[in-house]
Amino acid sequence: MLDQNLHMTLPETEVAAFFKAELRRCVSELRQSRMIERMDGSMTTEKARRNRIESLVLRGMVEDGLRQEMAPERLAGLAEEDRGLAVEIQSDLYREFLSPAFNQQARLRAQAPEDLPAADMLQLRWAAVGARAAASEAVEELPLHRAEAARNEAISLLRGLMQEAVGEVAPRIAPASMPNKPPAAPVVTEGVELIEGRMTGRSLSAQMEAARVQPEDAEFDGHAGSSVIEAARGDDIAGTAVRMVRRSNANQDTRDQKLKSVTVFMFLTGVQRMSEIRQHHLDHYSKTLAGRMPKIYWRKPEEQDLTSVELLQRAEHLGQACGLSPSTIERHMNTVAALVHHGRAEGNVTQLDPNLRGLIPEDTRSDDEKREVPTLADVQTLFRHSLWQGCKSRGRRHSPGQIVVKDHHYWINLLLVYTGARRSEIAGLLVDDLGVEEGIHFVSLRPNHLRGLKNRASKRRVPLHSHLVELGFPEFVAKARKRGDVALFPEAVPEAMRHLAHKRGEVRTAYDKKFGDVLDHMLRMSFEHSLDGNPRGLSAHGFRHYVNDHLINLRQADGSTQVVPEIDRKDLLGHQLNDTNHATYRRAEKPLGPLSAAIERLPRLF
Structure with a gap:
């Protein structure tokens, strides 16, 4: 709000003293006014709304400069029903702050001479407006019975602004008798050093x-004298x-x-x-x-x-x-x-209210365009690849041959496309997570010592597609049990924790979506070989989208009724149900019959 090229004659200390005095006066007056409004019953909803908006307008005048009209981006950030009132308050305050009476009163409170230069008068007006803005915001945000804290908060809030407007010109106007004090070293977190020079x-x-x-904050030791009131950060x-x-x-x-x-x-x-x-x-x-x-x-x-x-x-x-x-x-x-x-x-940020309006580019894609969903033809083409149909050898999985290697690469990807589960959920299965109930084979997706789940809804049982049973997956599991294995796919466990794949431990709660990354290269090459380079960038996560897309689009003869009820589809995929009754008043283990019928709706891949 000040032209920094103007000649200044007021010492910095005088402006600072006036600023603080104004701040105390404004806080005291506003506090008294608000207390009266609350105590005499005159505080209406409309008056409280006006007080709140006036505080926002004052902040805008300090940050954007004195102007008759509010900055468009700031006005747009208000609720539509508040904009008219904000425009009215902005205009009223603008006329008040530029009036001769306001300037004269500020000069008298500062005890400045009548012939004060125009540039110095601008300094005083800036201090008066800034103090009023800080006081208004502090009184709005803090309880009235903490008026002293409100004043301190306001002083802290505007200290940086005062230094910016006054301190920047201090070297040109500071008296020669004032010693140059070295700046105080910044208070930083224990163990952290600020970078000097190249930031790489x-x-x-x-x-x-x-x-x-x-270090974490020390816990209270039970002695009253040890209570920490103010914690420096x-x-x-x-x-x-x-x-x-x-x-x-x-x-x-x-x-x-x-x-x-x-x-x-x-x-x-x-x-x-x-x-x-x-x-x-x-x-x-x-x-x-x-x-x-x-x-x-x-x-x-x-x-x-x-x-x-x-x-x-x-x-x-x-x-x-x-x-x-x-x-x-x-x-x-x-x-x-x-x-x-x-x-x-x-307490380390006092004057910035981040405004992200206009800073995030608009994404013109629809939600279903943001990630490619494989079609049935895509997945059928993929699983006709030699990795599943027969290859030259274990080391030449992408060359057609007579050998079918039924390892983690073979089974995990088939399980993904026949269950819709997340890769980490399948890659982190234990041998004990496979079971049979009333003749239905299923996988139990639950946290274990290798990996957690994404959320509470992720814990579920998913029946196995009959094609998986025919291909011999239950026999694969039985052999692992006979060997005494713990993890069903130890080769899919991240290398850093693979030593845990052969023993049991405490259940982990952390979800790691990168669990199973070791499968990436093999599947990516399979996609590229099968789909002419895979120009659409299909990946393992697309299998989950494929299952959801296929089940949600199955229709009865009327063309509108879904074949697979939404509740069954969400239970299979581990999605949270929106209906409170469905989400709360049901047993944790869902009946496998309806879910198995839904899984069987997925077409065979080969």
């Missing part, structure tokens, strides 16, 4: 790893991100994904402290992700030693595919917005 993927990853091992982004994901109920893979999003944010913006994040950093982050960020990065060791400028220039020079998908950008932006909100809760 490798240095940021090391910083994040240091943040991961920060590191201002560094890395440590804040780790604390944020620790509070999450997400699985480890999702937590790691969020930490990577935060790492990329620091990499592209250079910001390492929560208190330094501004809206323009979010704007730059989104723009770079959408336009210049390579789709594949940090895979090669040499890329991890590049700065963001070097990485982006390298991608452009090599002609790499750049620009992430709208859904990926949305995930990155939502993670950073959540980080800012967590920083606000910890």
